[in-house]
Amino acid sequence: MQINWIYSEDVSCKLKTFLKKQGISRRLLAKVRYSDGKILINGKSGRKIDKIKKNDKITLVVPDEEFRRSVPPSFVPIKILYEDDNYLLVDKPAFVASIPSPLHPNDSLVNRVVGYYQIRGYRGIIPHIVTRLDRDTSGIVIFAKHRYAHALLDSQLKEHKISKTYTAILSGILHNNHYIIDLPIGRDSTSLIKRKVLFSEKAKRSKTEIFVEERIRDNTLCKIKLHTGRTHQIRVHCSYLGYPLVSDTLYGGTISMPLQRQALHCSEVVFWDQFSSQYIKVKSNISQDMMNYLK
Template sequence: MQINWRYQGKEPIKIKTFLKEKGVSRRLLASIRFHGGELLLNGFPGRKVDQMEFTDQLTLRLPAEKSRQQLQPSYVPLDILYEDRDFLLVNKPARVPSIPSFLYPNDSLINRVWGYYLLRGYQGIIPHIATRLDRDTSGVVLFGKHRYAHALLDQQLQAHQVEKTYLAMLSGKITTAHFLLELPLDRVPGSFIKRRVEVTGKRASTEMWKLAGFPQATLCKVRLHTGRTHQIRVHSAYLGHPLVGDTLYGGELSQQLQRQALHCHKIVFFHPFKQKKIEVVAQLPADLQKYLEENQRGELS
């Protein structure tokens, strides 16, 4: 993997200063130095202390990456929403975990992306997942295709600059058109999985807009301003309107929908290499679309 820049500054600048401005960490530079990468100034080996002049070209050749664990490839086809040299966005189906675990070691979304990379013959890169979804939540998941891209995404995530919009079906009727929830979250004592609203917890901010009301549920657009575990699910339950199908937090299953009614509809992020915003949308999957239509007709059971 090779990254190129053409310096456009009027004043000379040291390579290490330029790279710091580009979000290249000391750790990544050390990896380049000691694990097979290269730093080239106008095609020749460069040092961090060398100076760049106007129109100089700097090349960063990243070392080949190896997984820290024995990652098993899964060759289940992916629904690719967007892909370029640096980023991959995938439409995750429900009932597929984002990452491998003890219960699901070989067929998480990461396993599937790894299998996709192998089938495509990609060399020297491994899956770097930047956004995760619960196993039963569907929708857009964002990957960096190399270590540097992932690091730049992480900076955006830490600064809350990645915009994630969800579609959620909340149980019951909601009359308020728009509301903002500022409710801190913490673990439920004795549970590794479950969360609750707790005044001493970590800040959690969720914004909701009512899109449509139905006899048994309300469809809402949801935007996260923080990224806490189960944030939408816990905030919805705290309102007294748990997500349809979310039995962990008081929602009820129906014959038409056997999982929580939550879908990551859209992700917007800044592409640091193309210098523009990228917007990627995943339409409602068939099970949620069917539930919505049958709710509208009053045919649910």
């Protein structure tokens, strides 16, 4: 695939300086140079030390990609919320792993996207998963269609510039309408998978913001905004607050039929699209099992 820019500055600069400002990493440049890719200035091969001037056209030809290890396609249909040449946003069902693993090698969300790419006849691209959800959490997952798009969003993730909002049903009645939980999270030494609020050097700063939407019988429907992205962050913070997610048995909740998994759904993401110079905002309605529970 090709990515094109027109240099618009009045002052000339080196090609490598321009590419760095566009978020092109050294690793990606190495892939381009040594894997049949190209860097062109006005259609001619360019070097990193070359100077570019106003109105020059810079083209990055990114080589085709392949998985390092075979990922079998799954042809279970996916629900697409947004797609363009660079990004694919999918509505993940509950009980589907985000990525392949020894327990789920053939039908993770990545496997399903691989199958979708094959059906559509896409060539030379592989799914780059940008955001992941726990197997039992439903909602929006972002995929990048190539290395460069992935690098741009990965940078936004590290700087906490991708906005993610979740819908959750909490056990009990929250008395305030707004909470900010700014407490560090680390591994629970008694479990291979659990996390907990931990006041030690090994814990990482974690910030969660809760907005009460509705109080329904003995539960509270909330919108939850993540300001950091720690494993199980929402589940850990809500449990620590004393209001575990409905049916989240790992963190103190109890199964409440018909909901047989934690009541958590990624309902909105917003990120800056450098290709179109605009924000992309995608929403997802809560899953049917959560809706049935609320009814």
